[in-house]
Amino acid sequence: MIRYLLRRLLLAIPLVVAVVIAVFLLIHLIPGDPIRAMLGDGVPVADVMALRKKFGLDQPLTLQFFHYAKGLCTLDLGLSLHTSQKASRLIAERFAYTSQLAAVGFLITLGLSVPLGMLAALKSRSAIGLGISLASSIGWLLPAFWLAPVLIVIFSVKLRLLPVSGASTTAHLILPAITLAVPATASLTRLIAVRVKEELASEVIRAVRCRGVCERRVMVRHLLPNALAPLASAFALHSGAFLSGAVVTETVFAWPGLGRLLVESIARRDYPVVQGCLLLLSLLYLSVNIAADLVHAALDPRVREKMPC
Amino acid sequence: MGWPIHGARRLKAELAPVQTVGKPPQTIRRRPAGHLRIGLALLAIPFLVAVIPSVISTGNGVDMCLSDRLQPASWRHPCGTDDLGRDVFLRSAIGARWSLLSAVLVVALSAVIGVSAGSLSGFSAGIVDRSIQLVLDLVQSFPGILLALALVTLLGPGRKNLVVALIFTGWIGYARLSRSLTIGLRSSGYIEAQKAIGSTRWHIIARHVIPNITGPIIVLMALHLPSVVLAEGTLSFLGMGAPPPQASWGSMIDEGRRHLLDQPSLILFPGFLLMMTLMGMSLAGEALSEGLDPRRDSKG
Numbered sequence: 001m002i003r004y005l006l007r008r009l010l011l012a013i014p015l016v017v018a019v020v021i022a023v024f025l026l027i028h029l030i031p032g033d034p035i036r037a038m039l040g041d042g043v044p045v046a047d048v049m050a051l052r053k054k055f056g057l058d059q060p061l062t063l064q065f066f067h068y069a070k071g072l073c074t075l076d077l078g079l080s081l082h083t084s085q086k087a088s089r090l091i092a093e094r095f096a097y098t099s100q101l102a103a104v105g106f107l108i109t110l111g112l113s114v115p116l117g118m119l120a121a122l123k124s125r126s127a128i129g130l131g132i133s134l135a136s137s138i139g140w141l142l143p144a145f146w147l148a149p150v151l152i153v154i155f156s157v158k159l160r161l162l163p164v165s166g167a168s169t170t171a172h173l174i175l176p177a178i179t180l181a182v183p184a185t186a187s188l189t190r191l192i193a194v195r196v197k198e199e200l201a202s203e204v205i206r207a208v209r210c211r212g213v214c215e216r217r218v219m220v221r222h223l224l225p226n227a228l229a230p231l232a233s234a235f236a237l238h239s240g241a242f243l244s245g246a247v248v249t250e251t252v253f254a255w256p257g258l259g260r261l262l263v264e265s266i267a268r269r270d271y272p273v274v275q276g277c278l279l280l281l282s283l284l285y286l287s288v289n290i291a292a293d294l295v296h297a298a299l300d301p302r303v304r305e306k307m308p309c
Numbered sequence: 310m311g312w313p314i315h316g317a318r319r320l321k322a323e324l325a326p327v328q329t330v331g332k333p334p335q336t337i338r339r340r341p342a343g344h345l346r347i348g349l350a351l352l353a354i355p356f357l358v359a360v361i362p363s364v365i366s367t368g369n370g371v372d373m374c375l376s377d378r379l380q381p382a383s384w385r386h387p388c389g390t391d392d393l394g395r396d397v398f399l400r401s402a403i404g405a406r407w408s409l410l411s412a413v414l415v416v417a418l419s420a421v422i423g424v425s426a427g428s429l430s431g432f433s434a435g436i437v438d439r440s441i442q443l444v445l446d447l448v449q450s451f452p453g454i455l456l457a458l459a460l461v462t463l464l465g466p467g468r469k470n471l472v473v474a475l476i477f478t479g480w481i482g483y484a485r486l487s488r489s490l491t492i493g494l495r496s497s498g499y500i501e502a503q504k505a506i507g508s509t510r511w512h513i514i515a516r517h518v519i520p521n522i523t524g525p526i527i528v529l530m531a532l533h534l535p536s537v538v539l540a541e542g543t544l545s546f547l548g549m550g551a552p553p554p555q556a557s558w559g560s561m562i563d564e565g566r567r568h569l570l571d572q573p574s575l576i577l578f579p580g581f582l583l584m585m586t587l588m589g590m591s592l593a594g595e596a597l598s599e600g601l602d603p604r605r606d607s608k609g
Contacts, residue, residue: 018447026459141587143539145546145559146580149566157570240452247455248543252566262455263547266462278459282451 004297012290016283023279024068026271028061054079077279078272082265087272091258091280098246098257104173105180105242112185114228117192118219121200124193133193139186144245148179148252165254176253180245184238191234195227202226229299236292243281345600348592354585359405362398391564391575400556401579407557408586411468412537415475416530422476423483424526428514430484431491445484453478454540461549468551471544475537486529490522531594535587542583558583 052058059067071078077087120132155175156164163172199205200223208222247259254260258277265273390396430441448456460474491514494500503513544550545559553560558579565575 014443015446015450018443019450022447026463137591138588141535141539141584141591143542143580143583143587145543145562146576146583149562149569149576150580153569153573240454243452244454244458244543247458248546251547262458266458267548274459274462278451278455281455285452286450 001298005294008290008293008297012286015286019282019286020069020072020279021065023275023282024065026275026278028064072279077276080265080270080273082268082270082273087276090273091261091276094256094258094261095280097255098250098259101173101176101180101250101255101257102242102246104177105184108177108181109184109188112181113188113192116185117189118196118224120189120193121196124197132189136186136189136193139182140190142182142186144179144183144248145252147182148175148249151175151179152252165252172253172255176249176255179249179252180242183245184242187238187241188231188235191231192227195231196223199223199227225299229296232292232295232299233289236289239288240285243285344592345596348589348594348596351585351589352593354589355405355409355582358398358402358582359409360402362402391561391568391572395556397561397575397578400561401558401582403556404558404561404579405582405586407468407551408538408541408583411472411475411541412534415472415479415537415541416533418476419479419533420483420526420530423480424487424519424522426480427484427487428491428518428522429510431488432495432510432514432518441484441488445481448478448481454543457540457544458547458549461544466549466552468555471541471550474544474549475540478540479533479537482529482533483526486525487519487522490525491518494518494521528594528598531597532591534594535590538583538586538590 049058057064068078075088077091079085080087080090083090116132116136120129120136123129124133152164152175155162162175163169166172204226205218205223208218213222243259246257247263249255250257250260251263258281262274262277262281265271265277391400426441430438451459457471457474457478460477461470464470464473500513500517503517541550541557542559542562545557546563548560548563550557550560561579562576565572565579568575
């Protein structure tokens with residue numbers, strides 16, 4: 001297991017380096033000059049040059065990359081072109097909100113999809129099972145940018161139960177978290193139902209049943225671990241959808257998280273912040289994927305054996 | 310063979326036609342043909358909406374008419390008008406044309422690029438394979454839509470750039486799939502024979518590898534289609550698509566949020582069309598994948 005872990009981490013290193021380079025190049029591939037784009041037309045050349053100097057954009061590319069990489073080691077992402085604040089601080093503030101939202105959304109997703117998926121598989125011929133599979137195949141397709149306004153109309157405007165937008169109280173968290181959780185729950189429920197059905201038909205479960213093990217023990221000890229092991233990686237792939245869902249959800253609910261910061265910074269052409277957000281989000285995504293591989297390997301010894309190198 | 314039928318399942322099982330002995334009571338019997346029919350029926354709705362206005366209307370969906378702003382549904386405006394007096398039905402129709410067209414374009418071009426790269430990578434070992442793999446890993450280490458978002462930022466918002474960005478993130482799946490399929494084929498007899506008679510690499514890939522992997526590729530295309538429509542909607546919603554006077558479902562929903570209370574049809578109608586498209590495409594895609602490849606891993 002330790003060997004697997006080390007190997008997996010080593011394999012990730014070139015990818016992390018490549019991501020850092022790609023994100024760095026982003027700002028330099030933009031047609032035109034970010035400073036000019038920021039200031040608009042008709043600004044004296046001297047001012048443009050001064051700003052270029054301030055943000056270090058007048059140096060050669062390799063030197064800039066060197067500074068950028070050096071900054072990264074001390075978590076310095078440069079200054080925001082918009083507010084001249086430290087980009088890292090700006091991002092850290094917003095990230096706290098996103099992680100809050102993502103954590104609640106994740107808990108809802110996990111708490112609902114496992115029991116619902118099991119239920120759908122075990123009672124697949126009853127109304128409950130059919131209802132769940134129908135609901136999950138619809139919920140999977142609900143676009144967040146449509147679901148969110150509809151939820152606002154129902155719960156905030158008609159029923160007056162929850163606040164429309166903002167982030168001051170816990171109640172503000174509920175609707176965004178639901179918006180984030182609905183498509184994820186639906187698609188995971190489908191996956192879990194499929195996996196559980198496959199496992200139910202497997203020889204392992206038949207053998208355990210033949211030995212007269214009680215149903216509950218069959219489910220908890222034998223069926224669930226087998227069915228859920230491959231889902232760790234499926235969940236990691238979904239975390240990408242989760243992150244992009246967060247961008248939309250935060251925009252609609254005015255939730256001051258990373259996704260909204262990204263969209264705002266794109267609109268303001270605040271490239272250091274855009275770079276920082278992208279870097280953080282993709283590194284997060286990478287680490288979630290590694291973590292999922294590790295969980296999968298911990299649950300399933302076969303995965304450890306056939307590690308590619 | 311089967312496990313005991315108990316509880317709520319019994320009634321259903323008794324009502325169902327007699328199970329043949331020795332066959333475990335299958336989970337929901339999927340009927341691909343039925344799925345396909347429902348899927349196509351749902352898809353017909355956005356298609357019709359896309360076509361009808363060009364027959365009966367002369368408007369372009371962009372011209373404003375402030376005296377008509379926020380009209381309720383009527384014969385002249387079946388879904389009312391938005392806050393600039395533009396017909397919601399007509400704009401949704403233009404959005405439908407754009408969404409369907411761009412999704413097909415993105416899927417087709419992604420497939421062409423991905424299959425070429427993937428089969429080349431799978432067929433050749435060494436540096437070519439390694440470098441294509443590296444590009445794949447790199448693109449995949451960004452969550453899809455965020456990468457598209459970053460690319461559109463880079464290229465500037467607009468329909469053409471949106472399509473480019475979606476292709477950039479879309480070809481990965483095809484490349485991975487065709488690479489692994491090609492590796493499976495590489496050692497088969499007829500490929501060996503082609504190599505033995507001295508055919509070039511491109512000839513073998515184009516004439517012998519690609520025709521043999523089309524089945525799974527078509528399935529992937531069908532499953533890719535709805536996710537492209539969704540991604541296109543999301544990016545347009547975030548303002549990365551066509552610039553304002555142009556209509557697309559995502560941007561219409563974004564604009565409609567301002568009149569959530571007094572004119573909900575502004576977001577409900579494009580949202581409804583979007584949902585019908587997504588549902589129709591995914592049902593048809595599922596049916597297709599089950600029809601074309603019964604041994605496929607069930608991946609939900």
